Amino acid sequence: SQQGEEDPQALSIQEGENATMNCSYKTSINNLQWYRQNSGRGLVHLILIRSNEREKHSGRLRVTLDTSKKSSSLLITASRAADTASYFCATGFGNEKLTFGTGTRLTIIP
């Protein structure tokens, strides 16, 4: 069964604006990750946040995790055309067999 669900399913913003996407999950986790997928390619790992962390930054990325609400958000600041991609959250527990969400398709309009 699918663990995570991203919201919104699709998002279009102007270049330079910030993009926020959300992920909800159902069961206990010990980490949550975000991945990016360019059209027709493999996924690229962006950032991992552990269950005892509430916020993490990496460059223009900011991830938050609220384990009480079983949700996470990914913020991309000062978006660029190259950020156009699908973004997936993935949750892991124990043996780290990840379960991926449904993805948010982000389009940056130049």
Next chain:
Amino acid sequence: EADIYQTPRYLVIGTGKKITLECSQTMGHDKMYWYQQDPGMELHLIHYSYGVNSTEKGDLSSESTVSRIRTEHFPLTLESARPSHTSQYLCASSELGGTHFYGYTFGSGTRLTVV
């Protein structure tokens, strides 16, 4: 650049043919995975391995089989391809879990079309 390689990148093949999708990684990762993804859709785990001679089926039932004879190699085989097997197949690997887990490394994928 990615240290996990999938070949072929694209494959168009006739119904009933036997095919093997190759996946190799140079990172010495113990854990390897195969995911199936239809265009614009979520990923589904079909096989995984936690080491040599260890293979398990994933959450999505698949008619494919896998083998893990060497740490770096995790091929996926379809004995008799059907149009319903048309999809993108993504291979991934990772290090040990717990505090040493830093996420998956994915290959570029194989887009399979069965006609």
